[in-house]
Amino acid sequence: MNPRMMGATAARVLRQLRGDPRSIALILVVPAVLLTFVYYLFENETMPPGIPRTFDRVGLMMLAIFPFVVMFLVTSITMLRERTSGTLERLLTTPIHKADLLFGYALAFSMMAALQSLVATAVAYWVFGLDIKGNPGLVVLVAVLNSVLGVALGLLCSAFARTEFQAVQFMPVVVIPQILLCGLFVARDQMNSVLEAVSNVLPLSYSVDALQEIAGHSTSTAAMWADVLVMIGFVLAVLLLASPTLRRQTP
Template sequence: MTITRTFATAGRVLTQIRHDPRTVGLLLVVPSLLIGLVAWIFTDTDVFSDIGPAMIALFPFIVMFLVTSISTLRERRSGTLERLLSMPTGKGDFILGYALAFGLLAVFQTAIAVSFAVWVCGLEIEGSIWLLFAVAVADALLGTALGLLASAFARSEFQVVQFMPLLVFPQILLGGIFIPRDQLPEGLEVISEWLPLSFAIDALQAVAADSESAEWITAKILVICAWIVGSIVLGSVTLRRRTP
C-alpha cells in the first residue's frame, strides 16, 4: 500500500463522479432538500429545533452509505477491481482511495447540509458551529466507511440494499430520533449505547443545545472515528477481487 496509488485511486473515483451529475446531485443536494422538507413540515412548531440536529446526522449518513457501497460494488462486478489488483495496486490502496474520495465529498456535503439547516431552515445552534460541522463530517464519513464494509460482502446492488436493515435501520430506530434513548427498554438502551450513529446524534444535539463540554463531544467524535477505522480495515481485509 502506497500513498501514490491511494491518491491515484481517489482521483479516478472523483473524476468518474464528476461526470455523473445525478450522483453529484444525490450526494450534495438531496440531504439538504430532505432537511428542508422536515423543517417545512414542522414550520409552525418547535419540533424542528429538537430533531434538526438528528436530521443532520441521518440524511448524509444514509446517502453516503448507499452511494459508496453501490459504487464500490460496481467496480468489483465490472472487473475493474480485478484488473487493478493484477497491477501493484492493493486492496488497501483501493479501499483507502475510495474512502479518501468519498470522504472529500462528505466534507462538501456536510458543509452544504449544515449551512442550509442553520441559515436557511433556521436551526438554532447554541454551541460552536465548527464543532457541529466536525461531528457532522465524522457522521458522513461513518456512512462512507460502513458503505465500503457492506460492499465487501454484497454480490449485487440488491444485496447492498438488504444490508440497510442490518447496518442502518437499527441505528435510526435506536439512535434517539423517535424517543430519547434513556426511555428505551433496558436491553435496547444497552444496544443503542454501542451504535455509532447514537454517538453522532448525541454529539450533534449536545452542540445544538450547548449542553456538554467540548471534551465530551470530542470523545464522541473519537468513538465515531474508531468505528470508521475499524470498518475500513475490515472492509479491506474481506474485499473480494471479483463478484461471481
C-alpha cells in the first residue's frame, strides 16, 4: 500500500466526478426528494400513542439504503469503463498496487456518500422531524459504511460485466434482494426460516439492524458496534474477492 498512489487515485476519481455536475446533483438531491415522497406517503396515518411513525422507521432505513444503491451503480459503471477503456491495464503496468486502486476508489466514493447522507439526514431531521433516540452522527456513519459496501460490490460485479448494459443488470441481482430481505418490508425475525437464513448472510441486513439499535437507544450499544464490525468484515471480504479480478496479465 502506498498512501500517495491511493490519494492520487481518489483525487483522480473525484476530479472525474467534478467534470460531471449533473451526476453530482443527482447524487445529492435525489435521496432527499425520495425521502419527501416517503414522508407524504405516510402523512395521514394515525398511530396509537407510543408507537413510532412509519416515517421514523422507513425513512431512517432509506437513509442507509440510498448510498448503498447509488454507489453500487456509480462504481460498477466507472470501474467497467476503466476496464474497457484500457486505462486499467495501463495502470497495472505502473508501480501502483491493486490495493491503492481499490481503496482509492472506496475513499473517493465514500467521501461523496458522506456528503449525500449528510444532505439526506439533515432533510430527514430538520424538514420532516425524524424522531429517533440515537445520535444522527451514527446514522451518517452507517450510511457511509453502506456506501463503501456498495463501492466494494460494484468493483466486484464490474468484473462480470462486459458492457454497461450488463453492469446495470447486476442491480436487480445484487441490490434488490438485499433491500427486500434487509428488514425494511418485514422484520427479519418474522420471515420464514429460509428467508431469514438468507438475510443473515446479506450485508445490508446488518446495517438495518444497526440503525434499529440507533433508533431505539440514546447511546450506542454493543449490538450496534457488532453490526458495524460485521459490515466492515463484509467490505474487506468483498474487496479481497475483487482484487484478483484486476489482472496484470491477460490471454
